[in-house]
Amino acid sequence: MRAEIIGVGTELLLGQIANTNAQFISDKLALEGVNVYFHQAVGDNRERIGEVLKIAHARSDVIVLTGGLGPTDDDLTRESLAEFLGISLQLDNEALKNLESFFASFGRVMTENNKKQVMLLEGGRFLENKRGTAPGQYIEYDNRHYFLLPGPPTELRPMVNEQMIPLIRTIVGRQMTIRSRVLRLFGIGESAMETEVADILNSQTNPTVAPLASEGEVTLRITARADSEEAAYALIAPVEKQLRQRLDKYIYGIDDEILPVAVGKRLKQTGQTLAAAESCTGGLLAAMITDVPGSSDYFKQSWVTYHNSAKTEQLGVPSHVLETDGAVSEACARAMAEGARNRSGCDWAISVTGIAGPGGATETKPVGLVYIAVAGPDGTTAKEFRLRGDRQQIRLRAVKNALYSLVKRMK
Amino acid sequence: MRAEIIGVGTELLLGQIANTNAQFISDKLALEGVNVYFHQAVGDNRERIGEVLKIAHARSDVIVLTGGLGPTDDDLTRESLAEFLGISLQLDNEALKNLESFFASFGRVMTENNKKQVMLLEGGRFLENKRGTAPGQYIEYDNRHYFLLPGPPTELRPMVNEQMIPLIRTIVGRQMTIRSRVLRLFGIGESAMETEVADILNSQTNPTVAPLASEGEVTLRITARADSEEAAYALIAPVEKQLRQRLDKYIYGIDDEILPVAVGKRLKQTGQTLAAAESCTGGLLAAMITDVPGSSDYFKQSWVTYHNSAKTEQLGVPSHVLETDGAVSEACARAMAEGARNRSGCDWAISVTGIAGPGGATETKPVGLVYIAVAGPDGTTAKEFRLRGDRQQIRLRAVKNALYSLVKRMK
Structure with a gap:
């Protein structure tokens, strides 16, 4: 069963919006064991x-079209498909009545152009739209299954979940399931990781193993197809074990457990608390930690000591450290972490100080030089990093390295 | 000149990521007057x-491929294009040397599989990648212009801006110039704004005026085509004036001047300084302020007082305020802002306290209830907000409202 998703709308081609509908539908179809082989996007143009x-x-058995079902002249999906398949469009009186009452319920009169939304493809059926005026449609023709869905995600998403997916299950007949396990790694590059496990990556067909890298983090996704969820995870388990044997020291989490979640999980397990002290990351470390719901259980407070005087006054960094070693130094990172730990009364404190650029570099201290310290119940550790990238990347990578430094200490 | 963008990567078809690269490139090409007619996405499969x-x-003259340029075996874009065009790939010794020094500069040894990244399409040229290991490539073949770009957006975006777009300008010949002016608004919704200026939006052909909304912010993009930059801006000027007459009180910036930039600009003009105190936004306000290069000139420090005791100890919020009004209250926001201003010695301080959810709501204080205060040389103002959305959205909208509150005070 080959599926493909076609986004219709000039706004996609002008870059005004991202095609998040294609992502949403792809994810849902993958979970049903339906392979999406292609995405396409095209403008509001009948010929194209x-x-x-x-x-x-x-080339495809399931073809999902999104967008172009509305009332205006540039909504052409329905009409273009009818023309392509050589079938007619017929006004559906029941759907028209529903649409008229929908308008009436908001005290509005339905304008004439809305009628085109209830023109049904010959031999097709409507998919109810509870959140908007344009119903979806489904038609089987020439052994192809066409789904026409409205463009706005708030209308499309419930229609996919409540109507398209149940229909897909009928079409697929058998409940083939796809399940994935994502291993999250830090401290190793994509190519080095691949070298470590190349034989495993290449020898797999079910499950497959796919590496992905992003901003200093690497993931391995193990994906299995089987008759049931249990059977899929049973296929995944031995491959996961093999990968863990080779890469264990880099693996910090699984599935959706990104670094701030991994940190939170460990703190919750031990009932410990955390504080932070930031210079070059300017609040981004605290923002990522507190992005996790429930983080107030373990994260108590943070200082953004951008200016040197704040480092001294708020965290008690000794003036001689700032004078001798400077604000971007291991000694300063240690003093910041220890100051944050002492003043907050937390079990752990992380600190980051460095040069995010583009300005601020000196002859001995280049952009990307970052010191990270972790103060904990068993003392303080600190490390120097030389990070690559622009200001945003250096800040983000510094935050991730800071979180990973804590994870390693808590392992 | 017809362009099309092809995203390569199974992660797109599995719905693991949205194809934001296609959006980014489409937007940039539109500004150059190049029409994007199609998007496609395909998995890491040579045949497909x-x-x-x-x-x-x-069907296309300009074909932009994104992704699949990395070092691993499932990176197939380069190899597939070589096969399709019937040309060879040749190891480029200079690029290899650069790549080796790149690894050496971080004290890492380059693994063998990285070499595939510096295999150049016969007759093509490299596009330098300053942020990662995989260079891009450009090749003209059979009157088609192929661009191969790396998948990670942080690597792709600067390559598009700095290398692809200048090449596109050479290809297009630049008889026509496109220039835009973006007006940035806050405190008005998209449909309300559209109603205010519907006649202007609808009557324009050159320049065109396009509204766009995102996370509580609204922009109006005025785009003109002309023979020269001067002529384009001369077309824009009268329309901008008309729009400003109707919407002046909502406009806080133009072009790339997003809210934290607008704040920084005003502070630099007056030579004043800023501090912040955050609860529910957990560092995100400081992170957005310090995301702006040079922000250390005016931003001195910030407190993330997530826990109540931190609000009292670090900012001097009176215990009776926390007991009587609670941490999510106008009184607490005022005390936080004034505490931050007094303790930092800055001219201005912004504070945010609220409930980002999903937990933490009470009968009288729902998720989305946020108080923002601004303390300045002429006193303290505070306001209640009821923000919509999930945790991420509420935090982001709170930060934007906090920045806008300061912009308004400084106007």
Whole structure:
């Protein structure tokens, strides 16, 4: 069963919006064991929608079209598909009545152009839209399954969950399931990781193992297809074990457990608390920690001591450290972490100080030089980092390294 | 000139990530007057990448491929294009040397598989990657212009801006210039704004005026095509004036001047300084302020007082305020802002306290209830907000409202 998703709308081609509908539907279909092989996007142009349909019809079994179902003249999905398949569109009186009452319920009179939304593809059926005026449609034609869905995500998403997916299950017949396990690694590059486990990556067909890198983090996704969730995880388990044997020291979490979640999990397990002290990351470390719901259980407070005087006054960094070693130094990072730990009364404190750029570098201290310290019940550790990238990347990588430094201390 | 963008990567088809690269590139090409007619996405599969290339080559003049340039075996874009065009890939010794020094500069040894990244398409040229290991490539073949760009947005975006767009300008020949002016508004919704200026939006052909809304902010983009930059801006000026007459009180900035930049600009003009005190935003306000290069000139420090005891100890919020009004109250926001201003010695201080959810709501204090205070040389103002959305949205909207509150005070 090959599926493909076609986004219709000039706003996609102008870059005004990202095609998040394609992502949403792809994710849902993958969980049903339906392989999405292609995405396409095309503008509000009848001829080109026709071209795209021809390509899709020739290669796919399930074709999901999003957008272009509204009342205006540039909504052309329905009409283009009817033309391509050589079938008619018929006004559906029941759907028209529903649409009229929908308008009436908001005290509005339905304008004539809305009628085009209740023109049904010959042989097709409507998919109810509880959140908007344009119903979806489903039609099986020439062994292809066409789904027409409205463009606004708030209308499309419930329609996918409540109507399209149950239909897909009927079409697929058998409940083939896809399940994934994501291993999250830190402190190793993508290519080095691949070298470590190349034989495993290459020898797998079910499950498959796919590496992905992003901003200093690397993940390995193990994906299995099977008749049931249990069977899928049973296929994943031995491969996960193999990968862990080789990469254990880099693995800090699984699935959605990103670094701030991994930190929170460990703190909750031990019932310990955390504080932070930041210079070059300017609040980003605290922001990532507190992005996790429930983080107030373990995260108590943080200082953004951007200016040197704040480091001294708020965290008690000795003036001689700032004078001798400077604000970007291991000694300063240690003093910041220890000051934050002492003044907050928390079990742990992380500190970051460095040069995020583009300004601020000196002859001996380049942009990207960052010191991170972790103060805990068993003392303080600190490390120097030389991070790459622009201001945003250096800040983000510094935050991730800070979180990972804490994870390692708590392992 | 017809352009199309092809995203390569199974992670797109599995719905693990949205194709934001296609959006970014589409927007940039539109500004150059290049029409994007199609998007495609395909998995890491040589045969299917070949199919997609065949379709694109037959219908487009500019073909931009994103992703699949990395060092691992499932990175196939380069190899698939070479096969499709029937040309060879050649190891580029200079690029190899650069790559080796890149690894050496971080004290790492380059693994063998990295070499594939510096295999150059016969007749092509590299596009330098300052943020990662995989360089981009450009090749003209059979009157088609192929751009191969790395998948990670942090690597792709600067490569598009600094290398692809200048090349596109050479290709297009630049008879026509496109220039835009973006007006940035806050405190008005998209539909309300549209109603205010509907006649202007609808009557324009050159320049065009396009509204866009995102996370509580609204922008109006005025875009003109002309023979020269001066001529384009001369077309924009009268329309900008008209729009400003109607919407002046909501406009806080132009072009790339997002809220933290607008705040910084005003502070630099007056030579004043800023501090912050955050509860529910947990550092995000400080992180956005310090995301701006040079912000250390005016931003001195910030407190993330997540826990009540930190509010009292660090900012001097009176215990009776926390007991009587609670941490989420106007009185607490005022005390936080005044505490931050007094203790930092800054001219201005902003504070945010609220309930970001999903937990923490009470019968009288729902998720989304946020208080923001601004303490300045002429006293303290505070305001209650009831923000919509999930935890991330509420935090982001609270930060934007806090920045806007300061902008208004400084106007």
